[in-house]
Amino acid sequence: MLNDARIKGLTAHLEAHCQCTVATPDDGPVAVAAALLRALAAAVPGSAPVVDGVLSHAARVSVTVPTPLGTLVVLSTAALATPLTRARTVVHEAVHAWQIVQLGGPQTAVDYLGSGELRALREAHACVAAAWVEYLLTGHLPEEADAVVASLGSHLYHLDEGERALARGVAASSLATIRAGHCPPIEVCRVVLAWLRAEAPETIVPERFHVADGGQ
C-alpha cells in the first residue's frame, strides 16, 4: 500500500497531468470558504439551508469544480481516512479534472448538469478509475459491475434506471478489460499505472501489471 509520501507524490503527479489543484479540508482557503459561507447564511434570508447542506456534506463529499483560475478538487474529511480511500478519491476526482481539460470547464459543467446520460458516463469513468487504483494496490477486483458504480444509485445523482444501466455497461466493459490483463482505456488509469510502475512498483499487487506489456 502507498504510504503518505507516495500518495502525495501520486497526487502531485495527477495535479500536474490533469491541471488541477487538490485541497484538503485543512487547507486555509477551504476553511476561509467555509467561514464565508457561514457568514452568508447568517446574512441572507433563506440561504441557511443551502449553506448548511454544503457544509454538512463537506465531511464526506469530495468535489471537483472548474473555476476561472483552474480546476479545484476539494477532498472530504472522509476521503483522508485511509491511504486507500485517499488514493481512490484522488484518482476519481482526477478523472473529472481530466474531463475538464479535454472539454473545457463550461462545457464539462453543462454536460454534467444538463444531461443525466453524460453525468452517468462521466461518473462511470471516474468510478472505474477508483476501482482500478484499488485493484492495483490491493488486488481486489469487484465481481460485478454493479459494485463499481454502486454509488451512482444514490438518488442524489438524479440518474434514472437507463442512465444507471449505461454506467453499469461501462463498468462491465472495464472489468472485462482488466480481466483480460489490460488497463482500462481511461487516461487517468493509464497515468496511474505508469506512475506506480515508475515510482512505487512494489505496491502493485497484481503481478500481471508489474511490467508493461504491449505498450500499456
Add this chain to the structure above:
Amino acid sequence: MPDTTPPPGAAADAARPSLAPPDLAAVQADGAAALRPHATPTSVQLVDRIGDVVAVIVFGLLCNGGKISGELCVFAVGAVLGVGTGLRQINPRATSSTGVGVVGLALLALAPLAAAVARSRGLATATLALALGGAVALTPPGCAPRLPPVAGCAPTAQRCGPSGTPEVCSASQRWEPAGDLPCAAVGAVCVESDGGLAHCAAARDGGADAE
C-alpha cells in the same frame, strides 16, 4: 462533480453515498426528447443575466468606493449569484435541496479564490473576483450538452466503436464510449465477446473478433 468517500472503517468497495448536482436543463443536443425547463424567451433570459452581472459589478464598485462595507458587498453578491441567478439556472425537475446545493458548491469553489485575492488586494477586489467568477461559472454562454447522435442502437448493447474504443448503447440509443482512449492506447485492441461485451484485449485473445 462530487464524489463521496465511505467513512473510516467502511469497506473500500462499499456503495458510497454521494451528493450530485441536478439536471440543469435537459436540452438534448439534437433536439430529440428536449425538456426545456422554462419557456422564457432567450432575450428575456439574456436581459435577466445581464441584470445580474450589472448588479454584482455595481455592488463591487460601491464597495470599492467605500459606499458599502465589504462584508455587505459579499453578502449582496452572494444573494444575486447564489440565490438569484444560480437557482434560476436549475431545472425544476431537480429537488430544490440538491439544486441549491449546487449553487453552494459553486460558491464554495469560488470563495477560496476570492479569499486568496482578498489577502493581497483587499475585500473589494475579492468581491469583484467572486462576482465575475460566479458569473462565468454559473452562466455558460449558449452551451448545451454535447451528446452523440442518436444511432438507434439497442440500449445496453455494446460494440467496438470506429476509433477502437468500446462503446455502450445508452437508453437514448446513442453510442457512448466506455473510456476516453482507444484500446490501442493501452496496448490492446477492441474485441466483442460472445456475450456481447466490448472490451480491450490483446489481439491474440480476440481472435477473429479483434479489430
